[in-house]
Amino acid sequence: MQWKWYVYILECEDGNYYTGMTWSPADRWEQHAFGNGSAYTSEHKPKAMVYMEEYEDIDQARLREIQIKGWTRVKKEKLIKGEWGKWE
Numbered sequence: 001m002q003w004k005w006y007v008y009i010l011e012c013e014d015g016n017y018y019t020g021m022t023w024s025p026a027d028r029w030e031q032h033a034f035g036n037g038s039a040y041t042s043e044h045k046p047k048a049m050v051y052m053e054e055y056e057d058i059d060q061a062r063l064r065e066i067q068i069k070g071w072t073r074v075k076k077e078k079l080i081k082g083e084w085g086k087w088e
Contacts, residue, residue, distance in 0.1 A: 004056060005021060005054070005056070006054055007061050008049055008053075009049070009051040009079075010032060010048070011048050012047055013044065014044055019069045020065065029049055
């Protein structure tokens with residue numbers, strides 16, 4: 001069985017974004033929703049998963065997560081709205 005990996009962006013109740021990576025988006029959302037996903041989301045309370053990309057290679061997913069985390073809010077919003085490509 002080949003694993004799939006997902007890079008995702010959550011919008012928090014305070015309007016901030018959180019970027020993460022998982023192999024199970026539903027389970028990870030549940031962890032975040034109940035305050036167990038990360039220290040950041042336990043403080044900022046996730047509101048919705050607003051973006052997700054799928055990868056077959058964990059290293060590619062990890063690089064993408066790091067890339068997105070380094071982006072400005074404006075660039076993340078363009079990605080979420082579909083105005084920015086997957087590897088631009």
